[in-house]
Each structure stands twice: as C-alpha cells, then as structure tokens.
Amino acid sequence: MQGYSFINDGCCYQNHTFEAPLNYEKPDQQQLSIFAREIRLVGDEKSNKPWLLYFQGGPGFPSPRPNGQSGWIKAALKRYRVLLLDQRGTGKSNPVTHQSIAHLDSAQQAEYLTHFRADNIVRDAENIRQRLGIKQWATLGQSYGGFCTLTYLSLFPDSLLQCYVTGGIPSIEKHIDHVYQATFKRTVQKNEAFFRQFPLAQTLCQEIATHLLEHDEFLPNGQKFTVEQFQQIGINFGVSDTFLPTYYLLETAFVDMNGTRQLSYEFLNAMLAEQAFQTNPIYAILHEPCYCQGFASQWSAHRVRQNHASFNYQAGQPFYFTGEMTFPWMFEQYKNLKPLKEAAFSLAEKNDWNPLYDSDVLSNNRVPLSCAVYADDMFVEMALSCETLSNIPNSQAWITNEYEHNGLRADGERILERLFAIGDQTAATLI
Structure with missing residues (x-):
C-alpha cells in the first residue's frame, strides 16, 4: 500500500507498507506490517530504471533515513530506483522492543523472535518484489545485509539482477x-x-x-x-x-x-x-x-x-x-x-535453526555478485569472506585496507561506483 510521499533535494520519497505473515509456514495466521521507503529522482516516475533493494546492517536496525543526495544514495539513483527496507522488527516494521513484546511470556517471546532472521527478511523482500510487479531487482547489502544477500541468492536467485555487498560476506558453513x-x-x-x-x-x-x-x-x-x-x-x-x-x-x-x-x-x-x-x-x-x-x-x-x-x-x-x-x-x-x-x-540453546544458505545453489550462482571486502574489518573476517566467495561463481571481491567496516557510510559514492563497475564487467561475461 502506498502512503505518504514528499520531495526533497531533487528526490521523490514514497512510503510503502506491506502485509507479511509472521511465519511463512503458517501464512494465514499472525501478520506483520513491513515498511519500505522508495527514493527516486524527480522525473523518474515513468522511467525504466531497475530497482535496487537495500539491506541494512545489524541485525535489528532500520534502514537509513537519508538527508538529500549524497554518499551511496547519490550513486545509486543515477541508475536505480532505491527501496530502503525496514527489516521486520525494526523502524516502522513492527519494531521489537522491550515494550512491544512485554505482553508475551518468555516462551512466547522466544518463539516470536525465531521468525526475525535473514530467511524471513528475504521472504519479506520477495513478497514485496512480487507485490510491486518487479521482474528482477538488484540488492545492496551492508554488513548483515550481506548475510541477507547470500540468503536471497540461496532462496530466490532468479529474482535478482545484480548484488552488491559491502563488509558483509559471512562464512556459510563454519561453526x-x-x-x-x-x-x-x-x-x-x-x-x-x-x-x-x-x-x-x-x-x-x-x-x-x-x-x-x-x-x-x-x-x-x-x-x-x-x-x-x-x-x-x-x-x-x-x-x-x-x-x-x-x-x-x-x-x-x-x-x-x-x-x-x-x-x-x-x-x-x-x-x-x-x-x-x-x-x-x-x-x-x-x-x-x-x-x-x-x-x-x-x-x-x-x-x-x-x-x-x-x-x-x-x-x-x-x-x-x-x-x-x-x-x-x-x-x-x-x-x-x-x-x-x-x-x-x-x-x-535452540539447536534446530533452519538453514540460511544453500551451498549447492550458491555453487551454481549466475547473478553478478560484487563485494567490498575490508582487509582490517573487525566484525567480518576477511579470510572467511574470501573462502566463501571462492565457492560462488560470478562473484568478485575488491579487497581494500582503505576503509573500516563502515566504508559505505564513510565514502559510499566511491565504493558503490567501484562495485557497479565490477558488476558490469561480470555481467558482460555472462551474456
């Protein structure tokens, strides 16, 4: 459902709200409200620019609230319409706080929270893609958003045009x-x-x-x-x-x-x-x-x-x-x-968590995956990221010590432009 819209600094901001099941295995039961904000350049209303979905880092934090055209948003809007997703449980998407789930007992809280990992975040994204009538879209994942990206590539690879990741390629098999x-x-x-x-x-x-x-x-x-x-x-x-x-x-x-x-x-x-x-x-x-x-x-x-x-x-x-x-x-x-x-x-103590990644699907990947891997990253170990990418075809890593984990926030325009160039080169080899 479309909501409030406004214009600022040459950009049109359009709010969207979508309904999604808490548990996708029981779609007719409890529902969540998922919020996303579309950003496009003024004049792009009828353009054929593809969409770029942004996965925020975390887990547990909402998408950014940008103030004008700057950083990675500026670079992204040159070629995409951007959708900033408040992942379930964050921002305006049924936020999880000590207040919002206080009415549940401890067992109910635990069961409720099992539905807020990357697999269901990605299912929400796929639901939104279908609701918007988008055939394929690109994704940008920062930090934990990169974890979500690999889950998306595992579950719904045919929905993805290109993927960009900054500081967020996890180990998918190690303990x-x-x-x-x-x-x-x-x-x-x-x-x-x-x-x-x-x-x-x-x-x-x-x-x-x-x-x-x-x-x-x-x-x-x-x-x-x-x-x-x-x-x-x-x-x-x-x-x-x-x-x-x-x-x-x-x-x-x-x-x-x-x-x-x-x-x-x-x-x-x-x-x-x-x-x-x-x-x-x-x-x-x-x-x-x-x-x-x-x-x-x-x-x-x-x-x-x-x-x-x-x-x-x-x-x-x-x-x-x-x-x-x-x-x-x-x-x-x-x-x-x-x-x-x-x-x-x-x-x-829960030991029956569902798989988040499918190594067989990833080993046959055909979606261009362009990644900024930070050599001195304190949060996501470079060696583990490189190990993961070595088993995903059509992935390319730009390994750099110029940035820390927050590179996208510190110098997003340059970083994203670099990833665009890498992705375009990879895509050209798939034609």
Whole structure:
C-alpha cells in the first residue's frame, strides 16, 4: 500500500507498507506490517530504471533515513530506483522492543523472535518484489545485509539482477565459534593499535575500570554501570575515525566532588548513548543465532572469550575493550534487556535453526555478485569472506585496507561506483 510521499533535494520519497505473515509456514495466521521507503529522482516516475533493494546492517536496525543526495544514495539513483527496507522488527516494521513484546511470556517471546532472521527478511523482500510487479531487482547489502544477500541468492536467485555487498560476506558453513575466534583476534589488534597511538589511554581505562570494581556508579536511566559495559564501547573501533573521539571521552571520565572522585555525568551519559541494545534488542538476542544453522550458539562469544584472559579485567592488569560481541550477562545488567532474559537464554540453546544458505545453489550462482571486502574489518573476517566467495561463481571481491567496516557510510559514492563497475564487467561475461 502506498502512503505518504514528499520531495526533497531533487528526490521523490514514497512510503510503502506491506502485509507479511509472521511465519511463512503458517501464512494465514499472525501478520506483520513491513515498511519500505522508495527514493527516486524527480522525473523518474515513468522511467525504466531497475530497482535496487537495500539491506541494512545489524541485525535489528532500520534502514537509513537519508538527508538529500549524497554518499551511496547519490550513486545509486543515477541508475536505480532505491527501496530502503525496514527489516521486520525494526523502524516502522513492527519494531521489537522491550515494550512491544512485554505482553508475551518468555516462551512466547522466544518463539516470536525465531521468525526475525535473514530467511524471513528475504521472504519479506520477495513478497514485496512480487507485490510491486518487479521482474528482477538488484540488492545492496551492508554488513548483515550481506548475510541477507547470500540468503536471497540461496532462496530466490532468479529474482535478482545484480548484488552488491559491502563488509558483509559471512562464512556459510563454519561453526560460530570459528567466527568469534577470528573476530577476537581482530579486536586484540584494534586495542593494541589504539593504545599504541594513545599510551595514556591505557592508564585512564584502568583507572575507570578499577573505580567501577570498587564503587557503584549509575547511568542516567538508573542502571548500574560496570566494567563489562565500559568494555563494550570498543565496538566503535570497527569503524573509521573513532580512536581520537574515544580518547577525548576518556579524558572527561572523572570529576571531583568535594574531594570525592566519581564519574562525571557527561561521561555516564555518553556511556548510555553507546548502548544501542537498549532500543534495538534484536541485535543482542539474535546476533549469535544469525550464524546458526542446525546448531545452538550456546553463547559462543562468551565461551570463546574465556580463552582470552586479557578481556576479563582485573585491577592492576592491562585493560582491553571488547567489540560487537554479545554476552549472557547483558541480560542481567542492561535495564531494557532484563525482561527478555529468559527468551534470550532459550534461543541460545535452540539447536534446530533452519538453514540460511544453500551451498549447492550458491555453487551454481549466475547473478553478478560484487563485494567490498575490508582487509582490517573487525566484525567480518576477511579470510572467511574470501573462502566463501571462492565457492560462488560470478562473484568478485575488491579487497581494500582503505576503509573500516563502515566504508559505505564513510565514502559510499566511491565504493558503490567501484562495485557497479565490477558488476558490469561480470555481467558482460555472462551474456
């Protein structure tokens, strides 16, 4: 259903809402409302430009709300009509929050959340394609959006014209523990680089962490702030230009109150702002299950972490930040995750997850697949991405150390233009 439309900076924005079943195996039961926003250049209303569907990173985050023609949107609109999909459970697509599923008991929450992985996100996309009467369309997947892309290529390859992926080619066969063994090593490297550039930051971090071990500090939402939560701001090291802002933040950590040293409100407020899990719980709950095919995650990152003692801080020892990993203690500490604890623990033990990828279909791929693979990516290991692509014909990787995981946001126009050129070359060989 078409909704509100408006024009800004030479672009026409058209809202769309679609109905989709929560469970595609039971299409006549509970329905979801799926939101997507179309963007096209003014004057392209009757053009024959093909469509480009955008898969956002995550899991659990909505599509971007662009402000004018810039970055990858500018490049995309030259050749496509763009559809920004709010994946189910995000944005305006029946968002999953601690509030929206509070009426369900823990078992119902767990069952409900099983339907929010890449397979059903892709089924929603395919439903939308058919509803719009589009024969084939292209896709652009950032990070987790690349996971969705390989699922789409596995389930509905005939619906795809071309696929572009930035920082998001997963391992499709290895166990999740193997993934976290690789990403923990990358996280160590990022820590070492940060503390090498800012040696004083190690002292500051130890002061903050030791203070948290010895004193109770509370965030503006009333949540007790802990060392483990402080470590999680290291997720920022996976994107560009974050070392210096992190150092500046550490400098503001303490304030003297009548001779008593405590963490400043400025610092604590900044720490709360870093906790996207509070507003986007799908990320915390399904981050590990998004890798699972026929096995349980069993809190993989937590188990692998035990082999890296440097991440378990003790007073007087070196301090290390963690990365994008999620841990069971989060559901005991984070205010908005506590109501979802039992559901999260249940899903961590679920061992009958459906397959997300079909290696046989992918091994016969004929859709041009163009990928930016970042050599120093802290979130998606380059070696695993290259291994996956080596078994997918008509895929091409542009391997670069010019960008971090957020390359599409940092320099999207250049990156997408490069992927377009790669895709066009691949397509020419298929004619």
